[in-house]
Amino acid sequence: MKKIEPFKSVDDALQQLDNGGRFYNLLTKADDGIITTAELGKVGGIFNDKQQMILFLELSLSGLDESQRQAVILKLDMDLKLLYYNYQPALFSPTEAASKAVVAQNTIITGVPKLTASKTDFNGFIMIPIMTGSVTTFTMVPIMDMYDVYEIKDATSAQSILIAHARSSDKLPEKKIQIAGITKELKTDKKEKVASKIFLEAIYYLEYET
Incomplete structure (x- = not known):
């Protein structure tokens, strides 16, 4: 990022x-x-x-x-x-993003991200394309195998949305920032492949001046 x-x-x-x-x-x-x-x-x-x-x-x-x-x-x-x-991009609070964002939309969310460190406390799967010759198929993998995953909330609401970016040693600062990315679909049931909610694949972020 x-x-x-x-x-x-x-x-x-x-x-x-x-x-x-x-x-x-x-x-x-x-x-x-x-x-x-x-x-x-x-x-x-x-x-x-x-x-x-x-x-x-x-x-x-x-x-x-x-x-x-x-x-x-x-x-x-x-x-x-x-x-x-x-x-x-659509400009959303975390609460608005959770209810209004749609898949594949450019989105900017403002809030304080908190890293989700434990795989046992969080289950979520994403679809990964696999090329076999000229045929593309999809498989489901845990989102935490591919991304660093953060939860971001409004200050006055318990509603949250997940922020994910490619795994690296550079982590997002735990303070108020703007995060820009593309919304994607998160699934919570690997077996039944039930679509659950939206997450933001983060690409850029902006720190506020203090």
Whole structure:
């Protein structure tokens, strides 16, 4: 998971985003007043995942007020504008996410994550694709075999949602943060394959200034 440092101003955003893209993007020019998918991908270190690009952009713009955000959005070319409005993340509290989020949706959740360390205290399974020749099948594996799993709650509610990111030595800070990712389906019964609820596969996070 990558920590995002938001742009500090419109000038900062445009300077970083209007960058000409990578060396092989011959039709993209720096400082031409137009921001393309190639230029956004260069800043975020992203090559082909357009849904992830929009998550990166949304968190990067989070330090700007609405008029400043719109000033940057207006500089996006038509293709990137369409991607932005197609994949613009939903902003949820943990309680709202648990009841309103849908599978495959870009989502940003704010709260304090708490690591779930014990496999015996938590059961949940995810579908993993397996390629056999040209045929794709799916198998169910415990989510904790693939991810570090966190629970995140509202301060005034017992309702929670699970946050998961690829296992690593870097853990999320246990303080109020924004977490951006893609919602996926969690199953609680491996045998019957009963769909239970949504979890957020986290890709980026943003710390609040103290």
